[in-house]
Amino acid sequence: MGLCWPRPGAASSSGVTDGEIVLGMSAAFSGPSRGLGIELFRGASAYFEHVNRQGGVRGRRIVLRTYDDGYQPDPSVKNTMTLMLEDEVFSLFGYVGTPTVTRVLPMLKKFQERRIYLFFPFTGAQPQREPPYGDFAFNLRASYRQETAGLVQNFVGIGRKRIAVFYQADAYGRSGWAGVRRALKPFGERIVGEATYRRGSKFTGIMRDQVEILKAARPDAVICIGAYAACAAFLRDAVDLGLRVPIANVSFVGSENLLNLITQGRDDGKRYTELLVNSQVVPSYHDVAIPAVGQYQELMARYDPQPPRELLREDYTPFSHSFVSLEGFLNAKVMVEILDRLGDRPERSALQDAVFSIRDFDLGIGELVSFGPERRQGLQKVYYTVVDEGRFIPLDSWKDRFG
Amino acid sequence: MKIQLADMKIQKLFRKTLFGVFFLFGVIGVSTSVLCIYTVDTHLSEEYESNSRDIAKTIADASVDILLNRNLTALQSLIDQFVEIQGISYIYITSETGEFLAHTFVPGIPEEIRTGDPTSTVTVERSLPGMGDFVEVASPILVGVAGAVHVGMDTGLVALKVQRAIGQQVYLISIIFVVGILAAIWLVGQASRPVDGVLAFAVKLARDRKADSKGSEKLLARNDEAGELARLFLHFSRAMDRDKAGGIPQPDPKG
Numbered sequence: 263m264g265l266c267w268p269r270p271g272a273a274s275s276s277g278v279t280d281g282e283i284v285l286g287m288s289a290a291f292s293g294p295s296r297g298l299g300i301e302l303f304r305g306a307s308a309y310f311e312h313v314n315r316q317g318g319v320r321g322r323r324i325v326l327r328t329y330d331d332g333y334q335p336d337p338s339v340k341n342t343m344t345l346m347l348e349d350e351v352f353s354l355f356g357y358v359g360t361p362t363v364t365r366v367l368p369m370l371k372k373f374q375e376r377r378i379y380l381f382f383p384f385t386g387a388q389p390q391r392e393p394p395y396g397d398f399a400f401n402l403r404a405s406y407r408q409e410t411a412g413l414v415q416n417f418v419g420i421g422r423k424r425i426a427v428f429y430q431a432d433a434y435g436r437s438g439w440a441g442v443r444r445a446l447k448p449f450g451e452r453i454v455g456e457a458t459y460r461r462g463s464k465f466t467g468i469m470r471d472q473v474e475i476l477k478a479a480r481p482d483a484v485i486c487i488g489a490y491a492a493c494a495a496f497l498r499d500a501v502d503l504g505l506r507v508p509i510a511n512v513s514f515v516g517s518e519n520l521l522n523l524i525t526q527g528r529d530d531g532k533r534y535t536e537l538l539v540n541s542q543v544v545p546s547y548h549d550v551a552i553p554a555v556g557q558y559q560e561l562m563a564r565y566d567p568q569p570p571r572e573l574l575r576e577d578y579t580p581f582s583h584s585f586v587s588l589e590g591f592l593n594a595k596v597m598v599e600i601l602d603r604l605g606d607r608p609e610r611s612a613l614q615d616a617v618f619s620i621r622d623f624d625l626g627i628g629e630l631v632s633f634g635p636e637r638r639q640g641l642q643k644v645y646y647t648v649v650d651e652g653r654f655i656p657l658d659s660w661k662d663r664f665g
Numbered sequence: 666m667k668i669q670l671a672d673m674k675i676q677k678l679f680r681k682t683l684f685g686v687f688f689l690f691g692v693i694g695v696s697t698s699v700l701c702i703y704t705v706d707t708h709l710s711e712e713y714e715s716n717s718r719d720i721a722k723t724i725a726d727a728s729v730d731i732l733l734n735r736n737l738t739a740l741q742s743l744i745d746q747f748v749e750i751q752g753i754s755y756i757y758i759t760s761e762t763g764e765f766l767a768h769t770f771v772p773g774i775p776e777e778i779r780t781g782d783p784t785s786t787v788t789v790e791r792s793l794p795g796m797g798d799f800v801e802v803a804s805p806i807l808v809g810v811a812g813a814v815h816v817g818m819d820t821g822l823v824a825l826k827v828q829r830a831i832g833q834q835v836y837l838i839s840i841i842f843v844v845g846i847l848a849a850i851w852l853v854g855q856a857s858r859p860v861d862g863v864l865a866f867a868v869k870l871a872r873d874r875k876a877d878s879k880g881s882e883k884l885l886a887r888n889d890e891a892g893e894l895a896r897l898f899l900h901f902s903r904a905m906d907r908d909k910a911g912g913i914p915q916p917d918p919k920g
Contacts, residue, residue: 360738361742361745364738364739364742365742387738388736388738389736389738389739389742392734392736393734431769431770431771432741432742432745433738433739433741433742433745434738435741436737436738436740436741436742436767437737437738437741439737440735440737440738456773456774457772457773458770458771458772458773459771459772460771469772471772471773472772472773475772475773
């Protein structure tokens, strides 16, 4: 009879042992978008490390098992198979990218009896927010639909109605493109021009063709749905070829990586950034008056988390702070709260109820986090930032800056 | 001088034979290659077009729910997977009003496609600047009321496959040609050797009728046309000697 019941503290579910809870992460740690995976990992690691040093979650350390997918769908699917079937992690956490996540979602449905959920992917795309796969993921950040809607509303609000889109030729780019298209509809407007680039394009690549296509459409503003290397290349060529209109990016771009590329080794960096505006899904990491930001800065400085050495194949210099690592930090904070709510014997089967029990949870950023059966996205707010004195700061007035 | 003339005649015979073999192989090689080009080109084109049509239909069938749910991200993810298939160069999906809902073009939708009729599902041949030549097939979504899927097949790839098939064909025929010529030379050489012997025997008799059959026993003993011819030459030579001497011809020792 005693064998029928797990003894207190013994392994009670896959991915959980007496001393550990194992989470699985597949992200870009190599390639032109490696900055996103590395920074997201560093932010989450800072908080997990902090919790582990304080005894873990109800006595269990949080272990983040990581694999590199280079921001490519096929490796991402393979890594997920390994994490689910071989490593048997408790849940998936902190995946990076739309083309990767959209290919992983059907696997979660295929193995749904295992109740392995994907927590807080670094993408604002719709597939993990809607049927038929929405039930297998939980999102913290605002969606691309919300980000692009905010950008469009603000541009139209200052009379910039002719919006063009530069986007990555894949599911991520299409997600943002669809968001812009949807946001323009209530204003009776359509996308006036569009140009694409291939995923994996580098900063050294030439975006002259894309700039010429968009210039021909005579836009009032361009919204970019891409990763930092390609978007920085587009910004550089747009300015060089005289496309003098505001150029916006969504949060996925990796703002600090983009800024670093566009200004590095240039005396005239300001020329390239004065018409740049990026939407963010977390507040400014400079604003230490925000409690969670203060804690983030403190823990990043204390632990200085480094990316997994075995996954690094190329040089990368981490940022002391970034929007991406702050997002990873906030993801980890909510994840710890969920794991804590599972009690002393964490079971995958209880995960969904634990998530739905989070109502008006104070994450420390001013916006309360809530989940529910009809609300699988914890945060809704979008922030807008521009470059001033070589760093991103909150945008106060669209009219003054771009009017 | 007479011997040299005889040698030249045999060489001419060789040349004609070799020319004949060469000509025959040429006809076989060209006709086989032409047939090969036609067969490979036709079959490959048909196969690719058929596959493209199947893919377009598969996407069209799979797109209905996605389109009705307005999930363009999933739609893009779907076509991105199909465009990885060899020979498929581009895919685009248009709405019933002709709006481009998803596509795989970089850096943008080509002018010819943008200004064409996006609702048409007729198979067309396209030459897109900077991209190449394509055959585009289309399949309606929900009998056309929800739009259409268009799939572009790279005809350059078909041409490349045809070239490769022809190259292999030519390579094989060249090997057969070289082996055939060497075999022809050897066979003609084998066939002409007894004729050379008969010729040499005839010349020997002409120079010195007294030489008679000495040293040519093997040739005279042959049981073929060369032996018959040699014996005939010997017979005539002896007959001529007797005519000159006014004697009665002696019977041939070999009969």
